[in-house]
Amino acid sequence: MKKALIVIFAAMAGTTLGQGEVPQSIDIHNLPGGANVVEHVVIPVPSEIFSVLDKAGKPRWKEVLRPVSRNLKTPSEREQIALLLGTVIAEGFVAVEAEEDVEVKNIGNTVIKLAKALHVEASVTKRANAIIDNADKKNWKQVRKELDAAQRDAQEAMHAMQDDDLSQLVSLGGWLRGLEALTAVVKADFKKETADLLHQPSLLDYFDKRLAAMPKKMQDKPLVAKMRKGLGEIRPLMGTEGSDISEKTVGDVNAIAEDLVKGITVKTNP
Amino acid sequence: MKRIIPVFFLFVALLAQPHPARATIDDALTFALEAADPYVKEGYTVREDYWGGDLPVKQAKAIVHQLFKGNEYWFWMGTDKDNVKISVHVYDSDGRLAEAESWQKPHKAAARVVPKKTGTYYLIVEIEKSPEERTYWSLAYGFK
Numbered sequence: 001m002k003k004a005l006i007v008i009f010a011a012m013a014g015t016t017l018g019q020g021e022v023p024q025s026i027d028i029h030n031l032p033g034g035a036n037v038v039e040h041v042v043i044p045v046p047s048e049i050f051s052v053l054d055k056a057g058k059p060r061w062k063e064v065l066r067p068v069s070r071n072l073k074t075p076s077e078r079e080q081i082a083l084l085l086g087t088v089i090a091e092g093f094v095a096v097e098a099e100e101d102v103e104v105k106n107i108g109n110t111v112i113k114l115a116k117a118l119h120v121e122a123s124v125t126k127r128a129n130a131i132i133d134n135a136d137k138k139n140w141k142q143v144r145k146e147l148d149a150a151q152r153d154a155q156e157a158m159h160a161m162q163d164d165d166l167s168q169l170v171s172l173g174g175w176l177r178g179l180e181a182l183t184a185v186v187k188a189d190f191k192k193e194t195a196d197l198l199h200q201p202s203l204l205d206y207f208d209k210r211l212a213a214m215p216k217k218m219q220d221k222p223l224v225a226k227m228r229k230g231l232g233e234i235r236p237l238m239g240t241e242g243s244d245i246s247e248k249t250v251g252d253v254n255a256i257a258e259d260l261v262k263g264i265t266v267k268t269n270p
Numbered sequence: 271m272k273r274i275i276p277v278f279f280l281f282v283a284l285l286a287q288p289h290p291a292r293a294t295i296d297d298a299l300t301f302a303l304e305a306a307d308p309y310v311k312e313g314y315t316v317r318e319d320y321w322g323g324d325l326p327v328k329q330a331k332a333i334v335h336q337l338f339k340g341n342e343y344w345f346w347m348g349t350d351k352d353n354v355k356i357s358v359h360v361y362d363s364d365g366r367l368a369e370a371e372s373w374q375k376p377h378k379a380a381a382r383v384v385p386k387k388t389g390t391y392y393l394i395v396e397i398e399k400s401p402e403e404r405t406y407w408s409l410a411y412g413f414k
Contacts, residue, residue: 038331148319193340
């Protein structure tokens with residue numbers, strides 16, 4: 001009877017009896033079971049951060065939105081196209097927050113254009129069309145999902161073509177535009193708790209490591225070198241976890257991120 | 271020539287098959303996403319990107335991941351193999367167990383985190399028990 005009761009209670013809790021064996025702490029420098037670290041890093045989508053801002057206040061997303069040119073000129077260098085694709089997808093998340101359906105549809109079309117230039121349009125077109133269709137219906141939740149999927153599909157196609165470095169640049173472009181939007185919102189209505197969202201040192205370190213591992217030819221491209229320099233400037237401003245980030249620091253990070261995004265979008269407006 | 275043709279067709283057939291590791295990680299992902307399903311109805315947004323691989327029994331793998339205070343997160347782990355016990359647990363940057371709850375079921379395990387601070391977290395995945403030498407796993411996450 002006792003045994004039966006234990007089984008019932010365990011089933012009700014949806015857990016196993018081994019639950020209590022979970023270590024309450026680990027040494028992160030000496031991981032349990034000799035665990036090594038998975039190389040793949042999932043970069044947060046902008047909406048993951050924006051959702052915190054939405055809970056903390058009423059950001060003026062329309063003021064943060066930077067419409068993408070209808071006649072965007074595709075850059076000639078693949079590195080810039082990849083970075084630009086990332087920023088355009090991130091802009092899509094801002095446009096969703098602003099509930100600007102016309103701009104979201106424009107972004108869907110721009111994603112197709114840039115994906116074509118990177119030869120990954122076959123993987124992305126379906127997603128981009130879904131972005132456009134769902135923007136028409138103002139189904140914002142689905143648009144966010146399709147933006148995320150469009151980026152993943154583009155990056156998987158690049159991975160299949162052995163273009164992992166370009167794939168990283170897509171992530172970096174998206175992260176930088178997300179950071180620029182985040183700092184713009186925090187700056188407009190400074191609160192200690194929203195400034196705290198800037199504590200992202202592991203992502204910065206990851207991007208820096210990936211840029212450093214790129215072939216020299218790619219690293220020497222002025223735009224890629226500019227990105228690396230900019231990341232180096234942002235790194236000390238993000239501080240250590242648990243420390244406060246000041247209003248001035250938010251402004252400084254915003255200025256650097258803005259300059260980097262401008263570098264990515266330069267010469268793309270006819 | 272007669273010997274070459276069957277070898278050629280075998281080679282072509284092998285090339286035509288999806289990558290077995292990728293296919294198995296995708297199978298594991300199916301279970302992870304199945305675990306996520308009830309939480310989607312609770313408003314969680316499931317990310318399209320995910321982690322995956324294969325592990326021997328009792329050897330853990332760590333995933334470094336950025337979490338934001340103000341969100342809630344679920345991490346769902348899956349495997350397509352039967353009679354396997356898997357686990358996922360989440361620790362903060364000081365190495366303290368950070369999850370609010372966790373569970374283990376056949377083919378699935380999950381952990382929920384309500385971050386006390388924005389920053390780096392460590393997801394520890396493990397195959398606790400398996401009849402296989404190595405077991406494929408996949409990990410997805412969602413936030414709200």
